[in-house]
Amino acid sequence: MRIAHSILVLTCLLPIAAAGQESKTRPITLTKIDGRHWLIDSNGRPFFAHGITHVNNQKAEIDFDEISKKCNALGFNAYGYGCPEKLRSDMPYLESWNHLVPISYYRGKNNVKFVDVFDPNEQARIDAGVKFNCARSREHPQNVIGYCWTDLGSWPLDNPSGKNWVEFIRGLPDDAPGRKAYQEFLGTWKGEDDQARDNAFLRLIAREYFRVVGTAQEKYDPDSLVFGDRFAFNTIVPEVVGEMLPYVDAIAIQPNFWGEFPKQKFEEVYEMTGKPIIICDWAIRFKDGDKDIKVWKLEENSVAAGEAYTKYMKAAFETDYILGVFWCNPVDTPKGFNNPGVKQGFFGDGLTERPGLHQAVKKWNTFRKAATPEKAE
Numbered sequence: 001m002r003i004a005h006s007i008l009v010l011t012c013l014l015p016i017a018a019a020g021q022e023s024k025t026r027p028i029t030l031t032k033i034d035g036r037h038w039l040i041d042s043n044g045r046p047f048f049a050h051g052i053t054h055v056n057n058q059k060a061e062i063d064f065d066e067i068s069k070k071c072n073a074l075g076f077n078a079y080g081y082g083c084p085e086k087l088r089s090d091m092p093y094l095e096s097w098n099h100l101v102p103i104s105y106y107r108g109k110n111n112v113k114f115v116d117v118f119d120p121n122e123q124a125r126i127d128a129g130v131k132f133n134c135a136r137s138r139e140h141p142q143n144v145i146g147y148c149w150t151d152l153g154s155w156p157l158d159n160p161s162g163k164n165w166v167e168f169i170r171g172l173p174d175d176a177p178g179r180k181a182y183q184e185f186l187g188t189w190k191g192e193d194d195q196a197r198d199n200a201f202l203r204l205i206a207r208e209y210f211r212v213v214g215t216a217q218e219k220y221d222p223d224s225l226v227f228g229d230r231f232a233f234n235t236i237v238p239e240v241v242g243e244m245l246p247y248v249d250a251i252a253i254q255p256n257f258w259g260e261f262p263k264q265k266f267e268e269v270y271e272m273t274g275k276p277i278i279i280c281d282w283a284i285r286f287k288d289g290d291k292d293i294k295v296w297k298l299e300e301n302s303v304a305a306g307e308a309y310t311k312y313m314k315a316a317f318e319t320d321y322i323l324g325v326f327w328c329n330p331v332d333t334p335k336g337f338n339n340p341g342v343k344q345g346f347f348g349d350g351l352t353e354r355p356g357l358h359q360a361v362k363k364w365n366t367f368r369k370a371a372t373p374e375k376a377e
Helices: 004-011 064-073 120-137 165-170 177-188 194-220 238-247 263-273 302-317 357-371
Strands: 029-033 036-040 049-052 093-096 144-151 226-231 251-253 277-282 322-327
Touching: 036 322, 093 120, 120 144, 120 194, 144 277, 165 177, 165 194, 177 194, 194 226, 194 238, 226 238, 226 277, 238 263, 251 263, 263 277, 302 322, 302 357
Parallel strands: 049 322, 093 144, 144 226, 226 251, 251 277, 277 322
Antiparallel strands: 029 036
């Protein structure tokens, strides 16, 4: 399904067009240099993507011209997903959506909405949604790093939302396409273990879901990279990920806000998929006055966060497969979905500096730029 991108890698350094011919903007693609995976920009240069997600956060009032200046001054070379339209011509960015199949576990039990992916009407709706997002990003083809799909889906049968997709399909009316697919599956199922049965049908749900989304993606923007659903380590179901692999070029991971780089976890994902990884949403959180910042580990202050950040980025850069890292959230905002607490931002109020952290980011970005190969060989 994704063979076209191997061809693009082979041709990405060729002239775009001979004299008198119509020029064509080259998409961002992938290659390997000395055994390491790299993104290749529209000018044929390797790069390790580094920036901030959610810059278009609707819970914050952000001066886009000002944040552009500050991000560039700090040495960032990309925006993560949630890049506002005004900044899409500024630097490369990740495209994403999270509403077509709203199964993100953090939405809470009452807001997670599974869909009947076997229903032609649902398939047509998803296809139209993918088409809309692809049309929007085709306006900046040279800057689209790639597409991410549903965020932290409630894929495991036992997950924080308290619901799962198999139960949803099983509860549909008898004449629903999904219920008919389930009954047909039961007619061929030979096992006696209920969990094994449900896992087997979950795989069929994933197969249909990724076929619908992946086929639409290929139809409406065949040249751009695809990262697929965004997973955390606790939302990965190997059978589900296996069904996604034919439709994606790389894997999008949102690790927990742990202080250290979870190398073993990333190694497991890389070995499972054989595809490079982009860390699409991550941060080092730190104590900041009396703010209610609930995460697994808080650094003592922004200086300590900067030190932890440097160690994390160094470890990510030293792998053969991490393509880039994106910091979660530009400024402090509410957590959302009626959750208490503050979602901490990279910048302080008024896009002010976080002492120690910003200096560490700028220093590491200088190192990253110097350590990146000048060209793909």
